[in-house]
Amino acid sequence: MESKIWLSSPHMSGKEQSYVNNAFETNWIAPLGPHVNGFESDIQNYLKQDTQVAALSSGTSAIHLGLILLNVGLGDEVICQSKTFSASANPIAYQGATPIFVDSEKDTWNICPEQLEIAIKDRISKGKKPKAIISVHLYGMPYKVDEVHKIAKAYSIPVLEDSAEALGSTYKSIKCGTFGDISILSFNGNKIITTSGGGALVTKDIKIKEKAVFLATQARDKAVEYLHSSIGYNYRLSNVLAGIGRGQMEVLDDRVAARRANYEHYKNSFRNIEEIKFVDEPEGYYSNRWLSCILTPSEEIREGIRTSLDALNIETRPLWKPMHQQPVFKDAPKYLNGVSDDLFKKGLCLPSGSNLTDIELNRVTSAIKTYFRA
Ligand SMILES: *Cc1c(COP(=O)(O)O)cnc(C)c1O
DSSP states (O other), X not given: OOOOBOSSOOOOOSHHHHHHHHHHHTTXXXXXXXXXXXXXXHHHHHHOTTOEEEEESOHHHHHXXXXXXXXXXXXXXXXXXXXXXXXXXXXXXXXXXXXXXXXXXXXXXSBOHHHHHHHHHHHHHTTOOOSEEEEEOGGGOXXXXXXXXXXXXXXXXXXXXXXXXXXXXXXXXXXXXXXXXXXXXXXXXXXXSXXXXXXXXXXXXXXXXXXXXXXXXXXXXXXXXXXXXXXXXXXXXXHHHHHHHHHHHHTHHHHHHHHHHHHHHHHXXXXXXXXXXXXXXXXXXXXXXXXXXXXXXXXXXXXXXXXXXXXXXXXXXXXXXXXXXXXGGTXXXXXXXXXXXXXXXXXXXXXXXXXXXXXXXXXXHXXXXXXXXX
């Protein structure tokens, strides 16, 4: 059996090790420490737009704190893009709030502005205005930022921008991760850069950042003894992991270029297979192509490709199963147009790591060509 080709595996550059060694040499092994602050400034300098960054233990914890900071609580409703990873929606439940799932549109596969407005109006008519909107740049493709934020503004609902998959993507030349009232990033092992596990909350308001850090470090009031007037969390990123992140930030642009090159490789290789479709970048959209995805004609063909690649030790995965189809969220209200269900049936994520070799990419493309006998 040939060696395993993973969907998206961590890709260290070698630069991480010296930051980690420095953490050991200076004994900054505890959470907090100079790499945490350094990593935050690295991200701020990268994102620009006067962002303030709080480095946290995961993207999920960043979404959770984001919802708390947007005052989401028991009994509230929060609109969430249905086509996403469960971590976008789970923190709504942590707060005792109800997710309201909204379908996707075909151009970017992200939250559909028309369905969004229908959902907002309907929730208001039923007596509750949604407390926040969670929109996601899926697979690195920016969502329709202007349209979504215009609607959010018209109804004065804050946007929590889930940019976990989109570090390095831009919309009209502005970096994703800077559009939300609160935005989040993830540095999980499968993301475009990784700290092994980690995340960040991004805001333009220094007070929000300070509150996020306060809540993430057990909500200790200013006092000599341990004094608490609110419920805290243990959500801060460790200094060792932030060291990995500092090394990864040095190579982020290379990682984006490599992932985009994977996408171009696939697109070029399958140009004569009319059954395979891609989602192109609309004008002004720039995707980091975190994962390269294809659309096939049917669920049967998608499964045919997936199982034949699996037999060759090549990992692929169907697109995210929409949240409104998940057993755990079966009772949540939903506003659907059929797009995310259709994408789920026909879509497949191909191996997309920035460390894939040409030989590995060719193994993937020739396996798919063989499937179609093209
Ligand atoms: C990975 C991911 C998250 C969660 O990030 P973690 O760091 O794994 O907690 C949230 N939303 C989306 C869309 C993701 O892909």
